[in-house]
Amino acid sequence: MSGEPAVERAKRLKYDPYLQVKKRIEMLESEGHPTDKIELRVVGGTWSFYPQKYQAWFVKRCFDACNNGHAMSFKTSHVQNEKARYRIVGLSVETRPDFITPSEIKRLRKLGVTMVELGVQSIYDDILKKNLRGHGVKETISATKLLKDAGFKVLYQMMPNLYGSSSARDLKMFKTLFTDSRFQPDLLKIYPCALLKSAPLFHVWRKGGYRPYAEKQLISLVRAIKKTVPYYVRIQRIARDIPSKSIAAGPAKISNLRQLVGGHCKCIRCREVKGNYDPKEKLYLFRQNYQASSGQEIFLSFENKNRSKLYSLLRFRITSQNTAIIREIHTYGQLQPIAQDQDVGGFASNISPQHKGLGKKLIAEAEKISRREFKVKKIAVISGVGARRYYRKLEYKLEKTYMVKNLG
Ligand SMILES: [Zn+2]
Incomplete structure (x- = not known):
């Protein structure tokens, strides 16, 4: 999504992942972080939308940057990385549940991907339909199984406050994630629905058909959600970085939601x-x-x-x-x-x-x-x-x- 810091950084560097990865490593080193093991996260929307050739080039350039070289082939860049100073020990991409098929899984593995962020948003078909997500719950269930059977870590991006939901139903949804064996994500990102001035939902809101949760309501919802999370799940993120000027109204404007929610939970990150x-x-x-x-x-x-x-x-x-x-x-x-x-x-x-x-x-x-x-x-x-x-x-x-x- 445009406006997020990682994407803005990429734009300044004209999307050359080689330079971007190098700059990022330099930055981490100057801040005193260890850099021998790199967890690489490719951002910028639905990965599977990009042409396959571009994907392979993009990932190879990331490996080249860590290897400090320009390998002749994709395979060579992998082999070189095994002994490189900066070793890529994890690689994640974002995609939609309906893009995960057995052949897509094979391709992701060839690239070296180890974790997939699924834009699940909701596990209710009526909500997904109302919000024009373009996929249903059965795609999420199928993608989760395919990915886990192939050994991937699975992250769900979930979206409370979607059009047609309520905070009670949102809480029920999160409880279901960890009681229904068809879901059980390993990691979680909680992105409250942002009412963007550019989105169709904006017009629904103007006519009074949609209401963002009040700040207090959202905070108590996220606190309740945190209580449902088991020991084996990591809450990776709460709230997305979107410039508040593009948000019309609602609690998505709060940039420090995680801090406001506060408190430790049982999740991996907190422990x-x-x-x-x-x-x-x-x-x-x-x-x-x-x-x-x-x-x-x-x-x-x-x-x-x-x-x-x-x-x-x-x-x-x-x-x-x-x-x-x-x-x-x-x-x-x-x-x-x-x-x-x-x-x-x-x-x-x-x-x-x-x-x-x-x-x-x-x-x-x-x-x-x-x-x-x-x-x-x-x-x-x-x-x-x-x-x-x-x-x-x-x-x-x-x-x-x-x-x-x-x-x-
Ligand atoms: Zn936690």
Whole structure:
């Protein structure tokens, strides 16, 4: 969407992702952030709308930027990235649920995509229809299953306050996301409907047919939504960056909604260990099973006793075809800048020995569960290209676009 900071940055650089990625890395380094592992997010609307050739060129240029080179082929840019200084360990794109098909999934994997942001907006057909979304709930259900079975992380963009909904129905919708196994997104973005002066809804509003929620109403709705979110979900974002001058009325004008809502919830983001890292903390292994899209999801994590601090997580899936696939591994609080002073630079691990290798321990646990409980002979990881080397050390081999290990 035009007007968002990331898109504005891209425009200034004439959409050359090579320069854009380079500039972004420079910026992060100057701010003292570690940059050896890059999570790349391609923004700018529906990815699948762009011609396939353009998509491949665009992604290759991102890899080239991280490799500090100009590879001859797309494949070479991937191979180079395995040993590059800036390794792309995650790549996400935004698309619509109705664009996700088996052949689209194959293409996304070839590009190296590991996470898909779906513009779900609502799980009610009448609301989707009223708001001219152009897809129904069954497309969301089908896309979610296809993506999860292929190992992708799935993010839902949800939109409270759509035309025809109410705050009670919105809350019910979020509860359903985590009680109905056909949904169960891994990550969530909550974008309250913005009444744009350029949108058809503007005319409905002028005639009195639509009313944005009052600020207080929206804040209490989002607070209630946060209470419904389980331990295995990350609330990635609340509210979208849209310049308030293009919004006619309503709470979408509030740019600091997340801060106004405040408060910690059970979500991953609220529990990730950061500055509150304690080298002496005793960690516990947690396991949660839940049904999702006709498969079994297993969420493993190392956390402190009351689960307020999350150190490491792994999510994997036993599909309806009884195959095992690891969809996410993430360890938090591992690297701290040596000093804030830019002249000194560099990073050091201040991790205590008892907290070392948490990711490896979770992988071993996932392998054990797959072998013993599900009698699975093989386990796969949807690895970001830049993380492949890590799995090679753990006896995983590249098979098509996945890292695979025999559990024999
Ligand atoms: Zn949270």
